[in-house]
Structures are given as structure tokens and as C-alpha cells.
Amino acid sequence: MVDEALHDVAIIGGGVIGCTLAHELSRYQLRVAVLERATDVGFGTSKANSGIIHGGHQSAPGTLKGSLEWLGNQMWGDLCDELGFGFARVGALTVALTEADLPALDRLTQHAHDKGVPGVQRWDREQVLRAEPRLTPDLVAAVHAPTTAVINPYEACFGLAERAARSGADIRTDCRVVSMGHSGDTWAIATSDGEVRARFVLNAAGVHAGAIAQMAGLDRYRVRARKGEEYLLDKRLRGLVSRIIYPCPSPTSKGTLVIPTYDGTIMIGPTADEVDDPEDVATTASGAARVIAAAKRLVPGISERDVIAEFAGIRAVLDDEDFRIGPTDAAGFFDVAGIQSPGLTAAPAIAVMVVGLLRAAGLELAPRPGGLAEVERPIHFAALPIIEQQRLAAVDRRFGQIVCRCETVTEAEIHGAIERGARTLDGLKFRTRAGMGRCQGGFCTSRCMELLARDLGVSLAQITKRGGGSWLVVEHGDPGMVGGADPVRGLGGAS
Ligand SMILES: Cc1cc2nc3c(=O)[nH]c(=O)nc-3n(C[C@H](O)[C@H](O)[C@H](O)COP(=O)(O)OP(=O)(O)OC[C@H]3O[C@@H](n4cnc5c(N)ncnc54)[C@H](O)[C@@H]3O)c2cc1C
Structure with a gap:
């Protein structure tokens, strides 16, 4: 009899690291499980970051994150071609605002030289201002990196997890790991959704x-939480800068950046503040003031009045500021820890590295016949030429029904996202952009809830923003009422 609970590999955490690991392992004939406590993959730090695939020259060679940054950078383009998530190599400028910043520029070009990152060059003030005329005229010089890219990090997580699942991986959400024990050559992992063995x-x-390491009997390191607040500006500022603008970095942070996101908004941030509570994702007045002041130093035209949304994410930081990846004293238990920035960039390279370490530890890797399963690329109606939009609307009327007016998201895309696994408003938002525009869901939230409730066969009161207790309405009397006379339970924090 097949032991349904027995897996070759159990991955705890379904962030971008867990998703790239599951995707990479799904190339082989293995039983792989991802155990994620949230309602969707990518709902931790992996959805709350700057969305940059760093150029390869940011982290110092000689560190693990330094080598994996450049390797990962080179892998995202192919993954995007295969899975169809948002990705564009827009390039980056790291700007020196004073003569004292110039040695930092030298360090970046030296990193690029040492790692073999092509095209990274010092630009003089005039060249910088010709390319990016909205930058401060006070700048001294900059380093240009054509290898830097922007990505939709949550779309990437969904795409990777979906293809891993279609290739046989067991992706379990709402599955919190609570304890584990080791006996013989098997780990028994107790979760909120039953036991998984691996x-x-x-x-x-x-x-x-x-x-999690403590649950495995290891007490070797403390993970510090370093919060980063990000602020999204109105889409009318599209084109303010066309490359990512970095200040010169400090030893612990790349500083506050001005980022033209893949979706055409400008984002500014992040902060870098140590916090005691790893769940503290509140934005703060002080964070906003610091981010806006720092962004204005780079691009003086930015105004606090343009902020339409804000969020914060938590970096997982170890004392040596590097990644920790590899086997531990507990047989079969591997660290993939301390994955702070550039963890998103490095994720595909981390996955390849871990698969190699598993092979070395005795995991047999027989390629999966036929390779990874094909997945259909999601349709983003707003990004299509009008002729293609008309064709789609003619074959499926739901493409003619606009649900989110700010981002031009159609009813067909909402249904498609639910078919692909969206269960919450955030799940819809991060798959389709419904609710991400200027009005921040003011018009489309109730419609999205209705479509979710109908497709999932549940009542409106069961729909949540992001799972758990984040309900949006309570149901008494008229169960079909959204907001209105019924008390709204609250959206529970920043978007
Ligand atoms: C503000 C900010 C900006 C950043 N910008 C960039 C950038 O531009 N480029 C870049 O390369 N990197 C960036 N980073 C870093 C990058 O976001 C992280 O390195 C990356 O997201 C880490 O992914 P992860 O999968 O390790 O963590 P997470 O995404 O946090 O995933 C860990 C998962 O584990 C789950 N989990 C925790 N405990 C349990 C449990 N008991 N049971 C089950 N599941 C559990 C969590 O719910 C979570 O989903 C940034 C980070 C921050 C905070």
C-alpha cells in the first residue's frame, strides 16, 4: 500500500524560495510536499518586496549571496519565458550624490568585474542626466547596470507553484508546521492539516x-527581523524614471530606491529597521517620511501626495548577513535560511544548489519522463493590443466585462485566477491586479467578492482578504449584502 503521507522531500515555507525549490525538484521523479501556513503561496516576504532582480554586481563576491545573486539573475529570464509572469530588464543606475560616494561606485564596478557581470559601467553626470532627466542635477556620477530587471514576485511564486503542482508536487496551503520528530530515516512533521512524513x-x-530549526532540535542561530516599508505612487507618474535608481549602498542596506515596477507604477522604498516582532508589517509615519525624503534626494519631483498604497515586508537576517544553505547536524534536515535580499534574485540558483546538496546526501534524482508539465500562461487583458482584446471579447463575452476599472481587469481573468487557485481577495489581486490601481479596490472589491463566492460556492461572509480571520463582511439578515448596513469586519492592514 502506498503511504500517502511519505514524501522524499518536504519543504517548509511556500515563499519564492519554497516555490523555486518545489519547481526545481519537480524535474525529477520525487514525491515533494510544500507546507505553507498561509492561504496562498508567496504571501510572506515574497509578495512584500521591491520586485527587483538585482544586476549581479550588488552583493560582494566571496559571500554566498554574492555568487547566487548573479547566477539567479541569469535564470529568471528563461523562467519568465516558460511561465509568463511579469519580467523586464530595465537596467539600473546607482547614483553618487557627493564625491564621498565615489568609492562605493568603484566597489560596484569591481564586484561586476570580479563576477563577470557584463556591461556594468561608470557614467558621468551628463550621461546620467541625458538618460534620466528627472534625476537631481546635484548628482556627481553613477554606475549603470543593464542586467538589472523588475519582476512581479507574487506572479512568479504562483507560476512556479502551479507548474510544480501540475508536475506532481503536493502544495499544501493553510498548513502550519507545529512540531517535528526524526526516527530511522524519516521525519514526521505535525501540521495544522495532519502529519506529513519525509x-x-x-x-x-x-x-x-x-x-522551525528549533522544532528539529537545532538551536544554532537567531533570525533577526529587518522591516522594509515600500510606498507606491500614482500611475500618472509612469515614465518618471525608466531605470531603477539606487543611492550608494550602506553595509546593511541598498538604501531607498526609486523603482519603475513591471506594472508601470513607481515604487519608492524600502526602509531597513530591525523589529522585535517578525509579524510586524505595519507601515509608519516615520518610515513614510524617511522614504519620501530619500526618494526626493534622488528624484526631486516626487511628492508625498502621489502615494496611493503602502506595505511592509520583513527580511530574515542572520548575524553574518549571509545566506545559510546546506545540511545540518540533524540528519536529512537542511537550512535554506537567512534569505534576505537578494533572495528573490538568487532564488532559482538557490534551488539548483539545494538539489545538488540533496543529491550529494543520497537523494536519487531520476528525471521526470517528459520533463516539467506545461502550464498555460495567464492572460493579462490590459497588456494586449486592442485587436487582440476585441478578438477575445468576441469569443468570450466575459472579456468584455471590466471588473477593475483602474487596471482594466476583466471578468474572464477573475474566473481564470480562481480556476488557478485564488481563494481570497488578495489571491485575486496578486494574480490579476484587480484592486491594485488608484482607487485601491474602491469600485471592484464587492464584484470580486461576488465572483469569488459564486465560483467557490460559498457565502460572501466566508470570503477573506488573505485567509485566516481577515473576513470582510458579517452575515446577518441579508447574506448577500456587502458593507451596507452590516458591520464591516475590516480589511486588516495595508495592502
Ligand atoms: C522590503 C523588502 C524588499 C526586498 N526587495 C528585494 C528585491 O528587490 N530583490 C531581491 O532579490 N530580494 C528582495 N528582498 C528579499 C526577498 O524578498 C526575500 O529574500 C525573499 O522573499 C525570501 O523568500 P522566502 O521564501 O525565504 O521567505 P518568505 O516569502 O517569507 O516565505 C517563507 C514562508 O514560510 C512560511 N512559514 C513560516 N512559518 C511556517 C510554519 N510554521 N509552517 C508553514 N509555513 C511557515 C511563511 O508563511 C512564508 O510564506 C526584499 C525584502 C524586503 C523585506
């Missing part, structure tokens, strides 16, 4: 990796 366990729990 020969190998990969600890990819982000800022909670320390707690």
Missing part, C-alpha cells in the same frame, strides 16, 4: 526559520 526536510520558512 526523508528530507528543507527549512525555507523565512523569518520563522529559527523557530
Whole structure:
């Protein structure tokens, strides 16, 4: 009899690291499980970051994150071609605002030289201002990196997890790991959704990796939480800058950036503040003031009045500021910990590295016949030429029904997202952009809830923003009422 609970590899955490690990392992004939406590993959730090695939020259060579940054950078383009998530190599400028910043520029070009990152060059003031005329005229010089890219990080997580699942991986959401024990060559992992057993366990729990390591009997490191607040500006500022603008970095942070996101908004941030609570994703007045002041130093035309949304994410930081990846003293239990920035960039390279370490530890890797399963690329109606939009609307009337007016998201895309696994408003938002525009869901939230309720066969009161207790309405009397006379339970924090 097949033991349904027995897996070759259990991955704890379904962030971008867990998703790239599952995707990479799904190339082989293995039983792989991802155990994620949230309602969807990518709902931790992996959805709350700057969305940059760093150019390869940011982290110092000689560190693990330095080598994996450049390797990962080179892998995202192919993954995007295969899975169809948002990705564009827009390039970056790291700007020196004073003569004292110039040695930092030299360090970046030296990193690029040492790692073989092509095209990274010093630009003088005139060249910079010709390319980016909205930058401060006070700048001294900059380093240009054509290899830097922007990505939709949550779309990437969904795409990777979906293809891993279609290739046989068991992706379990709402599945919190609570304890584990080892006996013989098997780990028994107790979760909120029953027991999972596995020969190998990969600890990819982000800022909670320390707690998971303790469950495995390891007490070797403390993961510090370093919060980063980000602020999104109105889309009317599209084109303000066309490359990512970095200040010169400090030893612990790349500083506050001005980022032209893949979707055409400008984002500014992040901060870098140590916090005691790893769940503290509140934005703050002080964070907003610091981000806006720092962004204005680079691009003086930015105004606090343009902020339409804000969020914060938590970096998982180890004392040596590097990634920790590899086997531990607990047989079969591997660290994939301390994955702070550039963790998103490095993720595909981390996955390849971990698969190599598992092979070295005795995991047999027989290629999956036929390779990874094909997945259909999601349709983004707003990005299509009008002729293609008309064709789609003619074959499926739901493409003619606009649900989110700010981002031009159609009813067909909402249904498609639910078919692909969206269960919450955030799940819809991050798959389709419904609710991400200027009005921040003011018009489309109730319609999205109705479509979710209808497709999932549940009542409106069961729809949540992001799972758990984040309900949006209570149901008494008229169960079909959204907001209105019924008390709204609250959206529970920043978007
Ligand atoms: C503000 C900010 C900006 C950043 N910008 C960039 C950038 O531009 N480029 C870049 O390369 N990197 C960036 N980073 C870093 C990058 O976001 C992270 O390195 C990456 O997201 C880490 O992914 P992860 O999968 O390790 O963590 P997470 O996404 O946090 O995933 C860990 C998962 O583990 C789950 N989990 C925790 N405990 C349990 C449990 N007991 N049971 C089950 N599941 C559990 C969590 O719910 C979570 O989903 C940024 C980080 C921040 C905070």
C-alpha cells in the first residue's frame, strides 16, 4: 500500500524560495510536499518586496549571496519565458550624490568585474542626466547596470507553484508546521492539516526559520527581523524614471530606491529597521517620511501626495548577513535560511544548489519522463493590443466585462485566477491586479467578492482578504449584502 503521507522531500515555507525549490525538484521523479501556513503561496516576504532582480554586481563576491545573486539573475529570464509572469530588464543606475560616494561606485564596478557581470559601467553626470532627466542635477556620477530587471514576485511564486503542482508536487496551503520528530530515516512533521512524513526536510520558512530549526532540535542561530516599508505612487507618474535608481549602498542596506515596477507604477522604498516582532508589517509615519525624503534626494519631483498604497515586508537576517544553505547536524534536515535580499534574485540558483546538496546526501534524482508539465500562461487583458482584446471579447463575452476599472481587469481573468487557485481577495489581486490601481479596490472589491463566492460556492461572509480571520463582511439578515448596513469586519492592514 502506498503511504500517502511519505514524501522524499518536504519543504517548509511556500515563499519564492519554497516555490523555486518545489519547481526545481519537480524535474525529477520525487514525491515533494510544500507546507505553507498561509492561504496562498508567496504571501510572506515574497509578495512584500521591491520586485527587483538585482544586476549581479550588488552583493560582494566571496559571500554566498554574492555568487547566487548573479547566477539567479541569469535564470529568471528563461523562467519568465516558460511561465509568463511579469519580467523586464530595465537596467539600473546607482547614483553618487557627493564625491564621498565615489568609492562605493568603484566597489560596484569591481564586484561586476570580479563576477563577470557584463556591461556594468561608470557614467558621468551628463550621461546620467541625458538618460534620466528627472534625476537631481546635484548628482556627481553613477554606475549603470543593464542586467538589472523588475519582476512581479507574487506572479512568479504562483507560476512556479502551479507548474510544480501540475508536475506532481503536493502544495499544501493553510498548513502550519507545529512540531517535528526524526526516527530511522524519516521525519514526521505535525501540521495544522495532519502529519506529513519525509526523508528530507528543507527549512525555507523565512523569518520563522529559527523557530522551525528549533522544532528539529537545532538551536544554532537567531533570525533577526529587518522591516522594509515600500510606498507606491500614482500611475500618472509612469515614465518618471525608466531605470531603477539606487543611492550608494550602506553595509546593511541598498538604501531607498526609486523603482519603475513591471506594472508601470513607481515604487519608492524600502526602509531597513530591525523589529522585535517578525509579524510586524505595519507601515509608519516615520518610515513614510524617511522614504519620501530619500526618494526626493534622488528624484526631486516626487511628492508625498502621489502615494496611493503602502506595505511592509520583513527580511530574515542572520548575524553574518549571509545566506545559510546546506545540511545540518540533524540528519536529512537542511537550512535554506537567512534569505534576505537578494533572495528573490538568487532564488532559482538557490534551488539548483539545494538539489545538488540533496543529491550529494543520497537523494536519487531520476528525471521526470517528459520533463516539467506545461502550464498555460495567464492572460493579462490590459497588456494586449486592442485587436487582440476585441478578438477575445468576441469569443468570450466575459472579456468584455471590466471588473477593475483602474487596471482594466476583466471578468474572464477573475474566473481564470480562481480556476488557478485564488481563494481570497488578495489571491485575486496578486494574480490579476484587480484592486491594485488608484482607487485601491474602491469600485471592484464587492464584484470580486461576488465572483469569488459564486465560483467557490460559498457565502460572501466566508470570503477573506488573505485567509485566516481577515473576513470582510458579517452575515446577518441579508447574506448577500456587502458593507451596507452590516458591520464591516475590516480589511486588516495595508495592502
Ligand atoms: C522590503 C523588502 C524588499 C526586498 N526587495 C528585494 C528585491 O528587490 N530583490 C531581491 O532579490 N530580494 C528582495 N528582498 C528579499 C526577498 O524578498 C526575500 O529574500 C525573499 O522573499 C525570501 O523568500 P522566502 O521564501 O525565504 O521567505 P518568505 O516569502 O517569507 O516565505 C517563507 C514562508 O514560510 C512560511 N512559514 C513560516 N512559518 C511556517 C510554519 N510554521 N509552517 C508553514 N509555513 C511557515 C511563511 O508563511 C512564508 O510564506 C526584499 C525584502 C524586503 C523585506
